[in-house]
Amino acid sequence: MKKCIVVLCILMLSGACAAWCQGTPVLFDFENEIEYWGIPDWSDGQFDVVSTRVSISSDIFSTGKSSLKLGCDFPGNSWASAIVEYQNDLKLNLKGYKNISADIFIPVNAPAELLAAKIILTIDSSWQWIEMRKAVPLKKGEWVTVKAPLETTPAGELKHWICAKNERCLLDQLGEVKKIAIRIEYNENKGQSAPEYKGDIYIDNVIIE
Numbered sequence: 001m002k003k004c005i006v007v008l009c010i011l012m013l014s015g016a017c018a019a020w021c022q023g024t025p026v027l028f029d030f031e032n033e034i035e036y037w038g039i040p041d042w043s044d045g046q047f048d049v050v051s052t053r054v055s056i057s058s059d060i061f062s063t064g065k066s067s068l069k070l071g072c073d074f075p076g077n078s079w080a081s082a083i084v085e086y087q088n089d090l091k092l093n094l095k096g097y098k099n100i101s102a103d104i105f106i107p108v109n110a111p112a113e114l115l116a117a118k119i120i121l122t123i124d125s126s127w128q129w130i131e132m133r134k135a136v137p138l139k140k141g142e143w144v145t146v147k148a149p150l151e152t153t154p155a156g157e158l159k160h161w162i163c164a165k166n167e168r169c170l171l172d173q174l175g176e177v178k179k180i181a182i183r184i185e186y187n188e189n190k191g192q193s194a195p196e197y198k199g200d201i202y203i204d205n206v207i208i209e
Contacts, residue, residue: 026207026208029063030066030203031064034054037087050072053070053071056069059202063204068204072197076197077196079186080187084203089178091176094121094208095174098151099149100147100150101207101209102203103205104145112138117136117144117182118131120181121178122181124178132162133161180206
């Protein structure tokens, strides 16, 4: 009988639990180190990507003793986003999973009315992006759990995700997920001006289950 080998990173050493057996939960809790999370290189020079720095912080956390702190510099007068990405190749089959989630906190001085978050995946050898259909609004001074269900229609189409170029998003496309990213979007209405925000956003408990 074929055996399933599970590889677990010890939380005290890595701050993340990675499992390659299909359906076994994967956790990034940022307890000890940032590991492979960072601002993607491709965002350099992108005027609408305003991530500035990333680090582990004990300022605030949803569980444990630390979280990931993402610095950003939103201008307020146009749509922009701050992105942090797990930059190592996951090579993870998500067909056995039901949900991806992340806890996100914005400080009380952040203009929350137009801040929202999405989870994004990079898939297979095409390196195509797929993302949540709807961004989840964030609340100042509170932890918000952003959930991205992997629920499908009878035809195998992902209900809560959209693909690049408006193509159908199919469960079969999740057979080899390369990367996972979290994108904070600000000022979704491009014609509406809003206060700028130069500060931090906190992320904790990124879970694939």
